[in-house]
Amino acid sequence: MSEAKPDKTLDVCGKICPYPDMNTMTTLKKMEKGEVLEVLLDYPLSVERIPRNLKKQGHKLITSEQLDGPNHRMLIEAHGLK
Amino acid sequence: MEAVMTGLFVGLIFGFVLQRGRFCMNSAFRDAILLKDNVLLKTVFAALLVELVGFAIMDGAGAIAINPKPLWWGANLLGSFIFGVGMVLAGGCASGVTYRFGEGMVGAMTAVLGLAVFGFFTAGGFLKPFKDSLQTGTTITAADGSALTLHGLLGLDYTLVALILFAIALVVWFLIGRKEEFEADPGWGWLNTGILIGFIGIISFPLSASAGRNYPLGITAGWINILQVIFKGAAFNWLGLMIIGVVVGGLIAALISKEFKFRVPKPLMLLQTFIGGALMGFGAVTSGGCNIGHLLSGIPQLSLGSILAGLSIVLGAWAASYVIFVLPQKKG
Numbered sequence A: 001m002s003e004a005k006p007d008k009t010l011d012v013c014g015k016i017c018p019y020p021d022m023n024t025m026t027t028l029k030k031m032e033k034g035e036v037l038e039v040l041l042d043y044p045l046s047v048e049r050i051p052r053n054l055k056k057q058g059h060k061l062i063t064s065e066q067l068d069g070p071n072h073r074m075l076i077e078a079h080g081l082k
Numbered sequence B: 001m002e003a004v005m006t007g008l009f010v011g012l013i014f015g016f017v018l019q020r021g022r023f024c025m026n027s028a029f030r031d032a033i034l035l036k037d038n039v040l041l042k043t044v045f046a047a048l049l050v051e052l053v054g055f056a057i058m059d060g061a062g063a064i065a066i067n068p069k070p071l072w073w074g075a076n077l078l079g080s081f082i083f084g085v086g087m088v089l090a091g092g093c094a095s096g097v098t099y100r101f102g103e104g105m106v107g108a109m110t111a112v113l114g115l116a117v118f119g120f121f122t123a124g125g126f127l128k129p130f131k132d133s134l135q136t137g138t139t140i141t142a143a144d145g146s147a148l149t150l151h152g153l154l155g156l157d158y159t160l161v162a163l164i165l166f167a168i169a170l171v172v173w174f175l176i177g178r179k180e181e182f183e184a185d186p187g188w189g190w191l192n193t194g195i196l197i198g199f200i201g202i203i204s205f206p207l208s209a210s211a212g213r214n215y216p217l218g219i220t221a222g223w224i225n226i227l228q229v230i231f232k233g234a235a236f237n238w239l240g241l242m243i244i245g246v247v248v249g250g251l252i253a254a255l256i257s258k259e260f261k262f263r264v265p266k267p268l269m270l271l272q273t274f275i276g277g278a279l280m281g282f283g284a285v286t287s288g289g290c291n292i293g294h295l296l297s298g299i300p301q302l303s304l305g306s307i308l309a310g311l312s313i314v315l316g317a318w319a320a321s322y323v324i325f326v327l328p329q330k331k332g
Helices: A019-029 A044-057 B005-021 B025-034 B039-061 B073-090 B094-103 B106-124 B128-137 B150-154 B158-175 B190-210 B220-232 B238-256 B267-287 B291-301 B304-331
Strands: A008-011 A036-041 A060-066 A072-077
Touching: A008 A019, A019 A036, A019 A044, A036 A044, A044 A060, A044 A072, A044 B025, B005 B094, B005 B190, B005 B238, B025 B039, B025 B073, B025 B094, B025 B291, B025 B304, B039 B158, B039 B190, B039 B291, B073 B094, B073 B106, B073 B128, B073 B267, B073 B291, B073 B304, B094 B106, B094 B238, B094 B267, B094 B291, B106 B128, B106 B220, B106 B267, B128 B267, B150 B158, B150 B304, B190 B238, B190 B291, B220 B238, B220 B267, B267 B304, B291 B304
Parallel strands: A008 A036
Antiparallel strands: A036 A072, A060 A072
């Protein structure tokens, strides 16, 4: 599977509610259109909530994969409206 | 089997459902304004409605005798507002940090420590005089000295008022609530989680009552009981055992779904969740209940004190979310 190469990586492992979500959204806001953000997270609620809220902000979820246990890796394409 | 042991059983199911259902009132209130995401808020409403009808039928049939909390307007307003601020700092409500303890989140463990210790000091330590004077100074009771309730104000039977409210809520639901759809539902689906939590609330009432504690679910007083067991040689009560059940139930659910992991945030974050927990413990004991004792268990009993406390928790959570998360974004 060919995969988009991330322009930026955000590690929010260990962070509590709602920091994983907030950090992801703020980082995406600062990125250019089409840039790809890689998010590493281990908080189950955010793993489900981030994809739900990305759409509302216009960003595109490329993949969300489970690594091991609660650890997840997401690739998100920013829509670039600063 | 001793009657208190049913607390452990109820707690195990409660913890399991909380973890799998991702139930968190802190997220519910905060997400509604911060992310315009109201899925969890709907779960809370669903649970409240199930309890409302369950309590109404059980009380009408004589299986339970509802025991609404009194109205201490000053203590309810101040205590619950502080509780609401605290849960934002702690990253979870009283039930949220309790089940996440079982998930291995160290930030939740420090929050629980703050909650238990400051709840303990407010219930029987150096903060007790302040709490007592605020509660007695702002008490308003019904003419016969009983707790003020919605049905009491109307002069009507509890079961009747509860069933009417339930019917009104269903009508509102069918008119406006049904249209919204969600592409990715958290956990088991918001409605299933809400109904399950409502049923746990319903079964908890008679079981806890038969152990001598005539009230449905709670959290804060259970943690205080655990400290009393450890430091004062007290016996476990129904709620203390229920808390142990919630932690273990959350742990089992996290292990089954492979979501268990020791997650250690930065020291500053641990301090923040401890302070948040401490504010929650002080606030909950001052107000006479946390998000579970007042919001989930008290509102369906139509206690005016619980309704006021519930609103104040939401206001506190919104105020803190605004200051912590919205203002910094506006500046930067």
